[in-house]
Amino acid sequence: MAGVFKNVFGGDSPSPAPVNADDDFADFAGAPEPSPASISVASSAATPATSPFGAAKPGTSPVPYTKWYRVWERTTPRDFMQEAMVMPFLILIIAFHIWGTRKNRRKAKAWAQAHVPVLQNEFAVVGFGGVRKQISAEAVEADGLTKASVSSELVAPESVLREKSAQEFLSYATGRQNVAFVDISIKLLKRYNPVTFLMDYILSLFFESWPTPAERFEAVAYAFDGKEKELVPVPAGDTSSLKVNNSTYDGFVWAVVHKNHMRKFRQDRYDASLTFTKDNPKLPTWVTVMSESAEITDTLLTPELIKAVEQAGDLLEYLIISDQPVDKPTKIEETTPRKRVHLSLQIPSSTASYASTMPLFSLFLRLPDFLVSSAHFRAEVTRKVRNTREEEIRRLRRADEEEKSEERKLQLEKLKKEERERTLRSMSAEEQRKYLEREKEREQRRMLKKSTRKA
Incomplete structure (x- = not known):
């Protein structure tokens, strides 16, 4: 007891034992070197409480820890049910797209195979492959010019076409008398796209304004009209390479139109x-004629054209000869x-049905020659046609003058407003008050005179 009270009241206490710096690590001095345990050992030694994925079900071994990128050990097929439901639709759309693009390319190639011989016979350059090869003189002497040009297969169908999109293909031809060039567009x-493919058909059934989907090709032949020297490049000093003939003819608008397309044709052009x-x-x-004069119809409606139109049947949409723009002009230059x-x-x-449209297509390519030789009408007819165009020019000129007059009026008002503001800034407050009062009185007198004239 004496020892206890002595310690409490500050008596001498026994000195502590000396501290060794290495005593804190004495418990680990004899520990063996760590070594990795195998997965089987870890699986058998692990308990549900120590499993990194939580408690394991009774009777099952816990899942050992694995790297994050081992997805197959962390997921099940049930986790991908939504993706599995979307995949069939995605595969169907991709398959439909591949089938559709290949189908359109086959149809475009079939069109080229049917029409390339006719184009080669009429033009020196067909397609986008450059100048065609020359036919040998031996072939011409043996088979004649027409057979030699057809049998030579100078242009491959692939080089005739250019794919603008998955549904539109283009072609081109040039190098012919009376025709500057021909643009051809194939629209399939x-x-x-299965969605737009079906929607076009469905909407056309319920809405009359929505056109029924159809596959067509359009060809536009641009006439020289006496401008060969301006449109055809001629080497300097070479005057014999270009034979200039009188390729002009009277301007007019004339068309043969299928009645099913007549309303849309008139609205769009x-x-x-x-x-x-x-x-x-x-x-x-089932066809009708659109013309500016009956004499023009009598001249252009030849027996060959009538027969070609009858053979084309419902495949014909329209054939138009025009010198006016497709879109309504807004300026005199247009x-x-x-x-x-x-x-x-x-x-x-089907490819075999091209035989019904080929006569009309061949006549279309030679129609500029007929126009140059026959489309020259009496003065009364040309005067009537010219008056229609001059009336449109006068209308555009009046609209242009009204627009310019409105611009001048706005500019004058702007100048007057700037002058008024400049005058007011140079006045004192009293002068500004008097100026505004006089301005208000003038406005009142002007309104009074206007109301008196109306009465």
Whole structure:
């Protein structure tokens, strides 16, 4: 007890034992070196409480820890049910797209194979492959010019076409008398997109304004109209390489249109609005003629054209000869005549059906020659056609003058407003008050005079 009270009241206490710096690590001095344990050992030694994934179910071994990128050890097929439901639709859309694009390319190639011989016979350059190869003199002497050009297969169908999109293909031809060049556009169905492919058909059934999907090709032949020297490049000093002939003809608008497409044709084209429509007894009942003069119809409606139209049947949409723009002109510069021939035909379902449209296509390519030789009408006819165009020019000129007058009026008002503000800034407060009062009185007198004149 004495020892206890002695310690409590500050008595001498026994000195502590000396501390060794290495005593804290004495418990680990004899520990063995760590070594990795195998997965089987870890699995058997692990307990549900020490498993990194939580408690294991009774009777099952816990899952050992694995790296994060071992997805197959952390997921099950049930986790991908949503993706599994989307995949069939995605595969179907991709398969439909591949089928549609290949189908359109095959149809475009079939069109080229059917029309390349005719184009080669008429033009020196067909397609986008450059200048065609020359036919040998031996072939011409043996088979004649026509057979030699057809049998030589100078242009491959692939080089004739250029794919603008999955549904539109383009072609081109040039190098012919009376024709500067021909642009050809092949427009097919949107088979590459199942949604738009079906919606076009569905909407066309319920809405009359929505056109029924159809496959067509359009060809536009631009006439030289006496401008060969301006459009065809000639080497300097070479005057013999270009033979200039009189390739001009009278300007007019004339068309043969299928009645199923007549309303849309007139609404979409400004040049068609200049004509009047009249059925012709020489033509089938399902087509009509749009013309500016009956004499023009009598000249252009040849037996060859009538026969070609009958053979084309419902595949014909329209054939138009025009010198006016397609879109309504808004400026006088846009009324400049540009003579061309435009043909639109639907593409048949089978390659064998091209025989029904080929006569009309061949006649279309040679039609500029007929226009140059025959499309020269009496003065009364040309005067009537010219008056229609001059009336449109006068209308545009009046609209242009009114627009310029409005601009001048706005500019004058702007100058007056700036002058008024400049005058007011140079006045004192009292002068500004008097100026505004006088201005208000003048405005009141002007309104009073206006109301008196109305009364």
